[in-house]
Amino acid sequence: MKTYVAQRLGIAVLTLIGMSMVIFVLLRLAPGDIVDILFSTAGYVNESEKAAIMKELGLDRPYWVQYLEWMRQMFVGDLGKSYRYDIPAWDVIRPLLPVTIELAILSLIVSVALGVPTGVISAVKQDSSLDYVLRVVSLAGLSMPSFWLGMVIILGMVSWLGWIPPLTYVGPRENFSGHAIQFALPALAVGYRSSALIMRITRSSLLEVMREDYIRTAWAKGQNGRVVIWSHALKNAILPVVTVIGIEFAFLIGGLVVTETVFNLPGVARFLVQAILWRDYPIVQNLVMLIAIVVILSNLFVDMLYGVLDPRVRYGS
Amino acid sequence: MAASPVEARVDVPIVSVRPAAPGSWTTLGRFVRRKPLGAAGAVIIVVMVVTALLAPWLQTHDPIATDAAYTLGKPTVDHWLGTDHLGRDIYSRIVHGAWVSLLVGLGSTLLGSVLGGIIGLLSGYMGGKTDLITQRFLDILQGLPLLVLALVMSASLGPSIRNVIIAISIPIIPRAARVIRASVLSIREMQYVEAARALGVQHLRVAFRHILPNTVGPFIVLCTAQLGSAILVEATLSFLGMGVPEPYPSWGRMLSVSAAEYAQKAPHLVLFPGVAISLAVFGSNLLGDALRDTLDPRLRGSR
Numbered sequence A: 001m002k003t004y005v006a007q008r009l010g011i012a013v014l015t016l017i018g019m020s021m022v023i024f025v026l027l028r029l030a031p032g033d034i035v036d037i038l039f040s041t042a043g044y045v046n047e048s049e050k051a052a053i054m055k056e057l058g059l060d061r062p063y064w065v066q067y068l069e070w071m072r073q074m075f076v077g078d079l080g081k082s083y084r085y086d087i088p089a090w091d092v093i094r095p096l097l098p099v100t101i102e103l104a105i106l107s108l109i110v111s112v113a114l115g116v117p118t119g120v121i122s123a124v125k126q127d128s129s130l131d132y133v134l135r136v137v138s139l140a141g142l143s144m145p146s147f148w149l150g151m152v153i154i155l156g157m158v159s160w161l162g163w164i165p166p167l168t169y170v171g172p173r174e175n176f177s178g179h180a181i182q183f184a185l186p187a188l189a190v191g192y193r194s195s196a197l198i199m200r201i202t203r204s205s206l207l208e209v210m211r212e213d214y215i216r217t218a219w220a221k222g223q224n225g226r227v228v229i230w231s232h233a234l235k236n237a238i239l240p241v242v243t244v245i246g247i248e249f250a251f252l253i254g255g256l257v258v259t260e261t262v263f264n265l266p267g268v269a270r271f272l273v274q275a276i277l278w279r280d281y282p283i284v285q286n287l288v289m290l291i292a293i294v295v296i297l298s299n300l301f302v303d304m305l306y307g308v309l310d311p312r313v314r315y316g317s
Numbered sequence B: 001m002a003a004s005p006v007e008a009r010v011d012v013p014i015v016s017v018r019p020a021a022p023g024s025w026t027t028l029g030r031f032v033r034r035k036p037l038g039a040a041g042a043v044i045i046v047v048m049v050v051t052a053l054l055a056p057w058l059q060t061h062d063p064i065a066t067d068a069a070y071t072l073g074k075p076t077v078d079h080w081l082g083t084d085h086l087g088r089d090i091y092s093r094i095v096h097g098a099w100v101s102l103l104v105g106l107g108s109t110l111l112g113s114v115l116g117g118i119i120g121l122l123s124g125y126m127g128g129k130t131d132l133i134t135q136r137f138l139d140i141l142q143g144l145p146l147l148v149l150a151l152v153m154s155a156s157l158g159p160s161i162r163n164v165i166i167a168i169s170i171p172i173i174p175r176a177a178r179v180i181r182a183s184v185l186s187i188r189e190m191q192y193v194e195a196a197r198a199l200g201v202q203h204l205r206v207a208f209r210h211i212l213p214n215t216v217g218p219f220i221v222l223c224t225a226q227l228g229s230a231i232l233v234e235a236t237l238s239f240l241g242m243g244v245p246e247p248y249p250s251w252g253r254m255l256s257v258s259a260a261e262y263a264q265k266a267p268h269l270v271l272f273p274g275v276a277i278s279l280a281v282f283g284s285n286l287l288g289d290a291l292r293d294t295l296d297p298r299l300r301g302s303r
Helices: A002-027 A034-042 A047-057 A063-075 A089-124 A129-143 A146-161 A176-209 A213-220 A225-262 A268-277 A281-309 B005-011 B024-034 B036-053 B090-126 B128-143 B146-157 B161-188 B191-198 B203-239 B251-261 B268-295
Strands: none
Touching: A002 A063, A002 A281, A002 B128, A002 B146, A063 A281, A089 A129, A089 A176, A089 A225, A089 A268, A089 A281, A129 A176, A129 B036, A129 B268, A146 A176, A146 A225, A146 B251, A146 B268, A176 A225, A213 A225, A225 A268, A225 A281, A225 B146, A268 A281, A268 B146, A281 B128, A281 B146, B024 B036, B024 B268, B036 B090, B036 B268, B090 B128, B090 B161, B090 B203, B090 B251, B090 B268, B128 B161, B146 B161, B146 B203, B161 B203, B191 B203, B203 B251, B203 B268, B251 B268
16 A cells, blocks of 8 residues: 555656646747737837846746746745736735635535436436436526626526625635625536536446445345435445546646636635736746646546545455 | 357348348437436537627627727617626627637647647556656646636736637646546557557557547547536636637627626626526536537446
8 A cells, every 4th residue: 555655655756747848838839929929919029128127037047947946936835926926926826715615515515415316316317307307407508608608607696695605705704795795606517517417427437336236135135225226326326426526637737727717716716717817927827837737636546545435445456 | 958159150141141231310319318408518519600600690790899988788679688897798798708718728638638648648658667758747737727827828818719729728638638648548558559560560659540530439529528628717707807808709708898887787798698598508518518428438228
């Protein structure tokens, strides 16, 4: 087990180094550099000023030096300085983190709470009209852009309930119910969309398990139908679902990017979009790296979870 | 007592060993009957393609002509779906948006799937170290959330239709490579491949002429499934202001303008472009699911 964890951690670190290279190269693919973009919005180019900015940002050095410098900063936890705010990036990002983490966890809960039961019902009632309805509803969730879903939810709340989304973030301590509504709606929008994947994999995985001998045995001995499905079958069917929840996390973060923008939540994902629009590349670089680390860690966590959920899975060798 | 193989063969009329290949209409009819949802998806996609191709004839107004006298107009006989904040006709913009959406969706799907497919084919056929290194590299690309990768790419390349297509195709590459590699791995072990090699056919020729044609099924399934997600990513990028630039009407950008200021005053600005995006993606998802059930032999019967 220990060697397995060490091995997986090693691969994770290598993958992260690879990702950092990809991100670094992608952001430098563009013709011209950050300074050109800064000047093109200003409408003129002042050569000496340009050289000064290049030097200040360290852009006059060769690429490999820039890359190593970035890696060094990442290693000591220095996220660089924001162009826009002119303060350390970490000070900008830190207050935004709780918002995104809360929203991500709530969305994950919604997607599992919606996806697993509907997947089970759909599998048990295979090919019935209920199965068709559930599949179409879940596929529709996968097809609607989450930002649009968010907009429609807000519109509906406004016109039917007269609820107007607060323009600013409401903290949980100052106004708990306002805070709850502010988070419940986006969590519902993101969670519904993500639940589609979970529903589909639960359904197909359960259908497969239900054909196995031990399930037939359970039916044959007269076991209660609910126990057979929810306890016997689901226990084995849940493994692929857990994998998907791990992969889901990456998918969910993509959904957060636009949902935070639509619901006006001051989170990291919305900040990423703003940083890209402002061409605040040091921040973009580090935020994407942060996302990559979260995704890799969640996948690692899911792999470790296997051993706990399924005693047959043995690590090592 | 079992009949000897020789005797058994005598009884079987050779002509009927292989049933006559069903005509394409019969195949289509069977598909519609067995996969009604898939057929519905196909209809949606066909309608979208026809709309995109006939956009100049289907429009009722110039999609980029503004009308200061009639902004944020409600749907009327003249403007079927109303007008936006600049007085542009929403119906005509949605019709032309189908063209943009389809161009970017199909373009990026094909680009990403072909590049990924070639990588998957070579990686799967060669195996060994090449395969291992390629797979690790694909892990790296796939580890980044699709939207974030496309967002960074698009921001870095700058706004243009060509760049949006490239930006969206990059995240598709690892997904396509995985699918094609998996099917190459099983085809590679088949006897006819071994026979081709024994006859002295070159490796590249075996890979491209003998193995590649058999990956067409998974490839079509892959493309259909990715088309929906590509359309969605294009809409999202345009919504965030990093997708298809003006003056092309894009469904995603139509939403971004209306979202900010006019949603309350004119809900139809939010409703119609979103319905168009959802329908297009829904159609390709439905079709993709049905095709996967039909064409992918590994999933046949298991669903």
